[in-house]
Amino acid sequence: MESSVLIKFGQRIRTLRKARKLTQKQLAVITGFHYNYIGMVERGERDLRLTNIELFASAFDMSLSELFNI
Template sequence: MKKEVLIEFGIRVKELRIERNLSQEQLAEKSGLHRTYIGMIERAEKNITLVNIQKIANAFDLSIKKLFND
């Protein structure tokens, strides 16, 4: 069973990525993460680390706080 927080975080990352017209590959490049890892985050298949959350926030030019808030 997937944890709700992973599902919500994955949805948020996908919404921001689409809003910014980025492909998973482009977000991966900007964040220094692998494309398949981005997909796994969006599908709530990975329990992402705080370090990688920071990388994604940086790729979106957001603070971690803003990344988690709508």
């Protein structure tokens, strides 16, 4: 499951979350995901579907292109 792109994406989510001073639980509330899922995403353990990736982009008020501008 773990691959380079998943690791990079997870690190990106963690960086953006911390820059906004949000806990995983707070980001979970914003996105509607369970906070365990947030943790798995940040560790690169989930191969997210596009509609879920979009929910993270929306939570950070970014376009998908900006979200992937790693």
